[in-house]
Amino acid sequence: MTLLMGAxxxxxxxxxxxxxxxxxxTTHGLPFDFVLYSHYERQVEDLVAGRIHAAWNSPLAWIRxxxxxxxxxxxxxxxxxxxxxxxxxxxxxxxxxAPYHRPGDLKGESVAVGAVDSPQATLIxxxxxxxxxxxPGDDIEILGHDVGVGLxxxxxxxxxxxxxxxxxxxxxxxxxxxxxxxLFGKEGTLPPGSTRILAETAPYDHCVMAVNDSAPASIxxxxxxxxxxxxxxxxxxxxxxxxxxxxxWVHGRTEGxxxxxxxxxxxxxxxxxxxxxxxxxxx
Amino acid sequence: MxxxxxxxxxxxxxxLGFDQGAHLLVQRVLSGLRPGxxxxxxxxxxxxxxxxxxxxxxxxHLVQPGGDRDTPVRAVIVRGPAGLxxxxxxxxxxxxxxxxIVRNPEPGWGLAARGALVEDGAPAPGFDLAERDLxxxxxxxKLYAHAASAQWDPAVAVPWDAAFELPAAVxxxxxxxxxxxxxxxxxALVVPARLLARIHxxxxxxxxxxxxxxxxxxxxxxxxxRRALLKTGRLGTSSAGGRASLTTxxxxxxxxxxxxxxxxxxxxxxxxLLAFLERHAPDPVTRTVVRLAHQxxxxxxAFxxxxxxxxxxxxxxxxxxxRGAVERRHDVLRDTAGLNQDVLDSLVVLxxxxxxxxxxxxxxxxxxxLLTTMDHARQRLLIRLGFPADEAAELSALHTRxxx
Numbered sequence: 001m002t003l004l005m006g007a008x009x010x011x012x013x014x015x016x017x018x019x020x021x022x023x024x025x026t027t028h029g030l031p032f033d034f035v036l037y038s039h040y041e042r043q044v045e046d047l048v049a050g051r052i053h054a055a056w057n058s059p060l061a062w063i064r065x066x067x068x069x070x071x072x073x074x075x076x077x078x079x080x081x082x083x084x085x086x087x088x089x090x091x092x093x094x095x096x097x098a099p100y101h102r103p104g105d106l107k108g109e110s111v112a113v114g115a116v117d118s119p120q121a122t123l124i125x126x127x128x129x130x131x132x133x134x135x136p137g138d139d140i141e142i143l144g145h146d147v148g149v150g151l152x153x154x155x156x157x158x159x160x161x162x163x164x165x166x167x168x169x170x171x172x173x174x175x176x177x178x179x180x181x182x183l184f185g186k187e188g189t190l191p192p193g194s195t196r197i198l199a200e201t202a203p204y205d206h207c208v209m210a211v212n213d214s215a216p217a218s219i220x221x222x223x224x225x226x227x228x229x230x231x232x233x234x235x236x237x238x239x240x241x242x243x244x245x246x247x248x249w250v251h252g253r254t255e256g257x258x259x260x261x262x263x264x265x266x267x268x269x270x271x272x273x274x275x276x277x278x279x280x281x282x283x
Numbered sequence: 284m285x286x287x288x289x290x291x292x293x294x295x296x297x298x299l300g301f302d303q304g305a306h307l308l309v310q311r312v313l314s315g316l317r318p319g320x321x322x323x324x325x326x327x328x329x330x331x332x333x334x335x336x337x338x339x340x341x342x343x344h345l346v347q348p349g350g351d352r353d354t355p356v357r358a359v360i361v362r363g364p365a366g367l368x369x370x371x372x373x374x375x376x377x378x379x380x381x382x383x384i385v386r387n388p389e390p391g392w393g394l395a396a397r398g399a400l401v402e403d404g405a406p407a408p409g410f411d412l413a414e415r416d417l418x419x420x421x422x423x424x425k426l427y428a429h430a431a432s433a434q435w436d437p438a439v440a441v442p443w444d445a446a447f448e449l450p451a452a453v454x455x456x457x458x459x460x461x462x463x464x465x466x467x468x469x470x471a472l473v474v475p476a477r478l479l480a481r482i483h484x485x486x487x488x489x490x491x492x493x494x495x496x497x498x499x500x501x502x503x504x505x506x507x508x509r510r511a512l513l514k515t516g517r518l519g520t521s522s523a524g525g526r527a528s529l530t531t532x533x534x535x536x537x538x539x540x541x542x543x544x545x546x547x548x549x550x551x552x553x554x555x556l557l558a559f560l561e562r563h564a565p566d567p568v569t570r571t572v573v574r575l576a577h578q579x580x581x582x583x584x585a586f587x588x589x590x591x592x593x594x595x596x597x598x599x600x601x602x603x604x605x606r607g608a609v610e611r612r613h614d615v616l617r618d619t620a621g622l623n624q625d626v627l628d629s630l631v632v633l634x635x636x637x638x639x640x641x642x643x644x645x646x647x648x649x650x651x652x653l654l655t656t657m658d659h660a661r662q663r664l665l666i667r668l669g670f671p672a673d674e675a676a677e678l679s680a681l682h683t684r685x686x687x
Contacts, residue, residue: 084340084343087336088340089333089336091333178336179337179340181330182337185301185334190302192302193300197330197333232368232369235402235403247363247364248343248365
């Protein structure tokens with residue numbers, strides 16, 4: 001039986017990546033095929049409905065899949081994740097010379113965020129600000145940057161626009177992933193020394209390979225074993241890892257999604273049954 | 284790295300941030316550590332720990348907190364295994380010197396510099412001329428160096444402004460010969476250009492030499508065209524037979540056979556033609572352009588002969604294939620006219636220098652001598668390639684009447 005996996009086409013390179021994985025997995029004895037989705041919501045619905053066996057999920061997709069699955073009486077489990085998806089942090093940055101020294105100082109100001117469905121640039125950092133007593137919409141104005149809505153923040157454009165809003169003075173602070181703060185500094189979007197980190201979230205996890213437990217265990221277990229066994233000693237694997245941005249696959253875990261779970265609850269992004277309830281969210 | 288025995292490795296980044304190159308200092312120390320070994324990082328950039336964590340995450344290194352507030356250590360990196368395996372299968376792509384070329388470079392080395400440490404796993408670009416004995420000659424590096432130093436500038440090397448007026452018929456003869464030379468040089472440009480794109484870059488001196496050869500021909504096309512247009516502003520004729528002959532050169536995919544037909548037999552004959560034209564040139568511009576082209580063509584012939592001598596020394600069957608190529612080309616061209624009659628007549632006019640019957644007879648005889656000289660020169664080249672004298676004479680006679 002062929003294992004069918006869903007992935008979201010957030011970039012044309014996803015075709016190269018998953019075609020490469022398909023070739024590698026097939027060569028190693030696992031019949032494998034993939035379906036590309038234009039956004040995560042349909043992929044999650046298909047995973048829970050059993051139309052695909054596995055899904056390369058964003059953390060937000062994992063949260064929704066879990067809620068949908070619980071409502072439907074379906075069981076899912078995380079098989080693998082990229083090592084680079086563990087222990088990410090988001091940062092809230094301000095211009096270096098700005099008179100803000102703690103999150104509470106942003107009261108009454110505008111805060112630039114990424115896309116409405118971005119865990120790292122919107123949902124999790126706003127949850128942090130909320131915990132600091134700042135109610136989005138009331139105490140702070142939120143400047144959203146909806147690039148690639150439905151891609152759950154995979155498109156870096158929203159975060160780049162958020163820091164541009166910060167640098168142009170339209171926003172007093174910007175929320176983004178720690179690695180993108182570094183990236184924007186290196187690429188020159190943020191001149192060296194131009195920003196200061198005002199707050200940083202606790203570590204959280206990002207993408208995860210989710211499997212529907214109703215899929216035949218013989219193929220889903222083999223899928224996990226093969227991925228975990230991929231070694232960058234193999235030049236073909238190295239090429240795929242470079243494209244997909246990992247050093248090694250690690251076992252999937254769920255504890256790194258607690259912060260996002262809380263954030264989703266705070267804003268009612270999905271309801272308890274996994275229905276999309278976020279205002280104005282149109283993937 | 285100088286540190287007390289047992290002390291962990293350390294790096295001080297001072298004020299340097301990861302957005303300004305701090306990773307270079309970290310990477311430098313990490314590369315000397317084994318997986319699992321710690322590296323203590325100190326520094327005072329405000330975003331150091333945040334950026335260090337993000338940077339290490341992407342490279343598979345763990346980051347631990349630096350300890351209590353009293354120590355200057357901001358974080359401790361535990362070196363991960365990533366990056367080591369990337370170079371596990373890497374090999375040197377031969378050596379940089381021409382003496383260090385390998386017989387069969389790996390296709391996957393592709394465009395890597397010869398002698399570079401090559402990570403495996405890149406797609407092979409598909410250079411099909413990838414065996415030393417198919418393309419190499421030991422003289423190639425020397426010829427390339429000579430070719431690079433002998434490049435001349437068409438704008439200044441030719442006395443374009445020299446004052447002269449020729450009788451109309453003589454000018455017309457020059458124009459016709461130049462027109463013929465241009466189409467031949469265009470073939471001589473395309474053939475090495477096509478071949479060089481197929482040669483494994485490991486044999487870079489050969490690629491470089493052919494690139495300069497193509498550039499030589501580009502200049503020849505320019506100066507011959509410019510001389511043709513100098514006085515009348517129009518070109519002469521191009522015969523179907525001449526172009527048919529040249530087209531057979533373009534169709535030869537085999538490197539040795541293409542070199543043989545073009546550089547040995549064709550350009551070899553052209554050396555005699557260009558010398559003839561220099562001797563009979565009626566004006567300083569014509570004399571200069573053919574002299575400059577002659578210098579370059581001599582180099583092209585030298586490489587063609589040297590390469591084929593090398594290949595013949597390791598491939599006893601080569602001469603049989605060279606013979607077959609000449610015979611095939613002869614058969615293909617059997618029913619074509621060969622040299623454009625306008626070109627032949629123009630050579631006679633240039634050698635005669637006037638319409639005096641005695642001069643024309645002299646010119647005609649000199650063109651006849653040219654053909655004999657070409658034949659003898661081709662035979663000498665064939666003998667250098669190891670053909671017996673009688674076979675050399677036979678093959679030379681089968682060479683195209685179009686000279687190139």
